[in-house]
Amino acid sequence: MAEAQDLEARFQARIDNEERIEPKDWMPDAYRKTLIRQISQHAHSEVIGMQPEGTWITRAPSLKRKTILLSKVQDEGGHGLYLYSAAETLGASREEMIAALHGERAKYSSIFNYPALTWADIGAIGWLVDSAAIINQIPLQRCSYGPYARAMVRICKEESFHQRQGYDIMVSLATGTPEQKAMAQDALNRWWWPSVQMFGPPDDASTHSARSMAWKIKRYSNDELRQKFIDQAVEQAKILGLEVPDPDLEWDEASGHYRTGAIDWDEFNRVVAGDGPCNRERLETHRRVHEDGAWVREAVAAYAEKQAARQAQQVAREANAGEAEQSRRVSRGREL
Amino acid sequence: MADTMPLYEVFVRARRGLEHRHAGSLRAQDAEMALQYAREIYTRRREGVSLWVVRSGDIVASQEEDAPAFFDPADDKPYRQATWYKLPEGVKNL
Ligand SMILES: [Fe+2]
Ligand SMILES: [Fe+2]
Numbered sequence: 001m002a003e004a005q006d007l008e009a010r011f012q013a014r015i016d017n018e019e020r021i022e023p024k025d026w027m028p029d030a031y032r033k034t035l036i037r038q039i040s041q042h043a044h045s046e047v048i049g050m051q052p053e054g055t056w057i058t059r060a061p062s063l064k065r066k067t068i069l070l071s072k073v074q075d076e077g078g079h080g081l082y083l084y085s086a087a088e089t090l091g092a093s094r095e096e097m098i099a100a101l102h103g104e105r106a107k108y109s110s111i112f113n114y115p116a117l118t119w120a121d122i123g124a125i126g127w128l129v130d131s132a133a134i135i136n137q138i139p140l141q142r143c144s145y146g147p148y149a150r151a152m153v154r155i156c157k158e159e160s161f162h163q164r165q166g167y168d169i170m171v172s173l174a175t176g177t178p179e180q181k182a183m184a185q186d187a188l189n190r191w192w193w194p195s196v197q198m199f200g201p202p203d204d205a206s207t208h209s210a211r212s213m214a215w216k217i218k219r220y221s222n223d224e225l226r227q228k229f230i231d232q233a234v235e236q237a238k239i240l241g242l243e244v245p246d247p248d249l250e251w252d253e254a255s256g257h258y259r260t261g262a263i264d265w266d267e268f269n270r271v272v273a274g275d276g277p278c279n280r281e282r283l284e285t286h287r288r289v290h291e292d293g294a295w296v297r298e299a300v301a302a303y304a305e306k307q308a309a310r311q312a313q314q315v316a317r318e319a320n321a322g323e324a325e326q327s328r329r330v331s332r333g334r335e336l
Numbered sequence: 337m338a339d340t341m342p343l344y345e346v347f348v349r350a351r352r353g354l355e356h357r358h359a360g361s362l363r364a365q366d367a368e369m370a371l372q373y374a375r376e377i378y379t380r381r382r383e384g385v386s387l388w389v390v391r392s393g394d395i396v397a398s399q400e401e402d403a404p405a406f407f408d409p410a411d412d413k414p415y416r417q418a419t420w421y422k423l424p425e426g427v428k429n430l
Contacts, residue, residue: 236427239424
């Protein structure tokens with residue numbers, strides 16, 4: 001008992017001292033569980049997020065935009081992989097994480113339950129959704145769990161390209177024909193509020209926050225991060241000559257922040273609970289693609305088995321020939 | 337005897353929170369001893385807080401002749417860098 005308290009005290013002292021926790025360190029069960037949950041849901045968000053944008057790869061308006069979008073969607077898949085691997089350092093298994101997603105025991109960011117209806121949505125997603133992701137992820141680069149923090153450094157660097165390419169699309173449309181500008185405005189109208197909601201419920205309604213703060217998994221409150229996003233995005237919209245769809249939006253001189261009208265948290269809760277425009281489609285697509293890919297996983301396993309058997313045979317043969325010593329070094333690709 | 341000792345690669349984590357970085361290699365008769373030697377050879381001046389040793393033969397490395405096929409495809413994709421995009425005058429936090 002005293003020993004457990006010692007461990008816990010040392011763990012917390014490390015965190016208070018801004019040191020990172022590494023996979024082999026002792027950590028409380030709840031810390032491990034919280035991180036597995038958060039990191040796996042973050043990974044799911046990256047992967048599910050490929051769907052709305054992926055539908056536009058074949059319909060991008062130019063080869064340039066197509067290659068950019070393809071790179072962006074590929075990056076998001078990579079982000080998913082960095083994160084699943086980080087969760088695996090905590091003892092989570094990939095299969096269990098995917099099963100939790102399919103069984104609806106794990107969530108993903110609610111924003112991806114909205115459809116990308118026009119090409120302008122690709123601009124709005126890159127600009128707003130990736131901006132919001134960056135604002136959420138920058139403090140995570142200093143998260144107390146080392147592998148998560150380090151994955152976040154890579155991710156943030158790549159997100160910055162995502163945000164820029166999105167804004168670049170918005171600039172093109174907003175400075176184009178009146179129809180193009182209208183498309184950009186329409187996309188902003190539809191993506192604005194869901195993006196604002198990406199930071200989660202207001203602080204007074206948010207559970208678990210205090211503990212995550214004490215563990216330095218979370219460093220800023222939902223309200224602080226949301227405010228930061230609003231202040232930045234409103235200015236960026238002005239430069240585009242587009243209007244944020246909020247008649248109550250006003251600049252508050254005293255605090256130096258923009259104040260928005262009421263945020264529709266009922267809608268947010270409804271979408272989180274599964275009743276957004278695309279919830280079913282997103283999960284069904286993921287399940288179907290995962291099942292369709294089963295033969296690839298089986299083929300990989302069969303190939304590995306065959307290779308291992310072959311290698312064992314070769315080793316036996318060489319041992320017979322008295323050449324066992326040599327064999328370690330010969331196979332190409334295994335030399336430094 | 338000495339030439340039958342396998343080669344190990346040594347990785348040192350300088351501070352908690354940083355990744356392990358390759359420091360060099362050494363020969364040892366087993367992993368346990370490699371760790372001891374690594375401590376003596378690579379961390380005599382508080383260079384690290386954690387050590388990894390890995391059998392060199394267990395590292396799968398790309399080959400020099402594969403480098404063009406592996407890495408050149410990134411050469412013509414400058415649009416993957418944020419700095420490739422021109423921003424309008426005055427825009428902040430992008
Ligand atoms: Fe991402
Ligand atoms: Fe992104």
